[in-house]
Amino acid sequence: MLKNYLSKTVLKRSLALILLAILSGCSSSASVRIDQEFPTVLAKPKAISATVVFDEAFATYIAQPNKKTVIDIGAGQVKLLSNAFAGLFEEVEFVSSLEESAGENSLVIIPSVREVQGSTPSENYLNVFEVWIKYSLEIQTADGETIDSWFMPAYGKTPDAFMASKSRAIEEASIIALRDAGAKLMLDFYRIPAIYGWMMEQKILEESE
Amino acid sequence: MKPTINHKQFKTPIESLVKRLIERKSNSNNSHTKLYSSLIMVALLAGCSATTTIDEYRPSDEPIELNAGENVVVLGRRDAGHYETDRDFINCVSNRMRGADIGVLPEQQFIDSIYPWFEPRTAPKGLPRLKRLMQDPLVKGQVEKQSVRYLVWLDGSTQTLDQGGSISCAIGPGGGGCFGFAQWDKLSVYEAIVWDMTNLQEMGRLRVDSEGTSYLIGAVAPIPLLTPVKSDACSSLGNQLKSFFTEQ
Numbered sequence: 001m002l003k004n005y006l007s008k009t010v011l012k013r014s015l016a017l018i019l020l021a022i023l024s025g026c027s028s029s030a031s032v033r034i035d036q037e038f039p040t041v042l043a044k045p046k047a048i049s050a051t052v053v054f055d056e057a058f059a060t061y062i063a064q065p066n067k068k069t070v071i072d073i074g075a076g077q078v079k080l081l082s083n084a085f086a087g088l089f090e091e092v093e094f095v096s097s098l099e100e101s102a103g104e105n106s107l108v109i110i111p112s113v114r115e116v117q118g119s120t121p122s123e124n125y126l127n128v129f130e131v132w133i134k135y136s137l138e139i140q141t142a143d144g145e146t147i148d149s150w151f152m153p154a155y156g157k158t159p160d161a162f163m164a165s166k167s168r169a170i171e172e173a174s175i176i177a178l179r180d181a182g183a184k185l186m187l188d189f190y191r192i193p194a195i196y197g198w199m200m201e202q203k204i205l206e207e208s209e
Numbered sequence: 210m211k212p213t214i215n216h217k218q219f220k221t222p223i224e225s226l227v228k229r230l231i232e233r234k235s236n237s238n239n240s241h242t243k244l245y246s247s248l249i250m251v252a253l254l255a256g257c258s259a260t261t262t263i264d265e266y267r268p269s270d271e272p273i274e275l276n277a278g279e280n281v282v283v284l285g286r287r288d289a290g291h292y293e294t295d296r297d298f299i300n301c302v303s304n305r306m307r308g309a310d311i312g313v314l315p316e317q318q319f320i321d322s323i324y325p326w327f328e329p330r331t332a333p334k335g336l337p338r339l340k341r342l343m344q345d346p347l348v349k350g351q352v353e354k355q356s357v358r359y360l361v362w363l364d365g366s367t368q369t370l371d372q373g374g375s376i377s378c379a380i381g382p383g384g385g386g387c388f389g390f391a392q393w394d395k396l397s398v399y400e401a402i403v404w405d406m407t408n409l410q411e412m413g414r415l416r417v418d419s420e421g422t423s424y425l426i427g428a429v430a431p432i433p434l435l436t437p438v439k440s441d442a443c444s445s446l447g448n449q450l451k452s453f454f455t456e457q
Contacts, residue, residue: 038324039321039322039324040324041324041325042322042323042324042325042326042347042348042351043347044347084325126291126292127292128291128292128293157287157293158293159292159293159295176329179324179325179328180328180329180330182324182325182328183324183325183328183330183331184330186325186331187325187330187331
């Protein structure tokens with residue numbers, strides 16, 4: 001009798017656990033943290049020295065694209081951009097505030113996040129989860145003169161999969177968006193007209209070509 | 210060299226099974242009942258079979274030269290706005306090719322090693338861009354280091370085209386169950402383009418279309434009769450790509 005009761009209880013609890021596991025896959029809220037390593041960029045850096053300021057707000061940035069989604073991209077974006085800037089400049093110094101810099105480098109770059117947006121299949125009517133990260137790069141000379149304030153958008157998407165969790169999909173899309181930010185930086189940084197002009201002025205282009 | 214254009218319509222395993230059953234019947238004295246019950250069973254399952262068509266174009270019927278130690282990388286195109294060539298499909302095709310002793314590098318390993326030049330934003334969409342990219346000694350060196358001889362670009366997706374019927378499930382103190390009938394059509398369309406990374410030229414292209422209908426019958430318990438459309442597209446494409454590199 002007792003054995004029968006116990007086996008029924010175990011069965012009920014197992015069923016409840018299975019149901020819970022299935023329902024957690026359908027959860028509509030997501031909270032993810034991106035702190036994984038990113039690959040080193042394959043590029044020859046130019047003979048330029050730069051100071052990159054990752055201030056506390058940037059290094060601990062937590063995005064909330066909507067009420068149900070929280071993406072902690074602070075650590076991830078610092079790792080990613082550190083790699084990318086090391087591929088752009090021969091000498092690069094990373095500091096958490098401008099005061100920490102020795103002031104010997106020819107460029108100062110202060111990245112910041114303007115906005116993070118996200119969308120799910122129920123919002124975009126497509127079978128993809130999407131994440132947009134809009135960066136702003138304040139680029140200055142060593143004297144503090146602004147060269148440009150460059151808007152750098154990045155985009156990532158990941159396909160919707162049956163029973164896959166929303167958190168996993170948002171995490172994937174955020175990683176792809178961060179990688180896209182690195183690609184955009186490597187592809188377009190030296191194409192910024194103001195940077196190109198500054199390099200011409202400094203006679204850096206002739207030296208590196 | 211004369212180019213080859215092939216169009217093949219593949220028989221699904223179910224169709225082959227029917228043919229084999231009929232052939233076996235004509236060679237044996239088993240009762241009609243057994244044959245008919247088998248055929249009814251097969252007919253039920255045949256509703257779940259996919260029709261797969263492959264179109265291929267390549268410069269010649271000869272297998273593409275792939276020396277020992279040289280590798281192939283299968284990459285998914287991810288620059289389209291409304292869909293994404295999913296990684297499971299890429300892995301499935303890669304595994305199919307690996308089965309034929311073709312060295313296939315994992316997609317992510319290659320993309321990471323050459324970051325950021327094969328990201329959705331930066332990946333070369335045509336041969337002129339690839340030629341320019343390969344002029345970079347760092348990129349060329351990394352490709353050579355991994356002995357990558359061919360790139361196979363896969364582009365496509367699997368979509369649900371049409372859905373019909375309805376099924377409802379209920380549960381109460383006396384028990385529960387599902388009643389009704391639902392069906393949906395799926396279509397997988399994928400294109401593969403093979404690039405030679407040494408001679409920087411296109412070696413051929415393939416297109417696979419696979420279509421089928423799946424059913425869900427609610428008779429107290431839900432009975433799914435699923436058509437493996439994507440799986441059929443993967444196996445057909447993988448086998449055909451194998452024939453690009455090996456003697457059949």
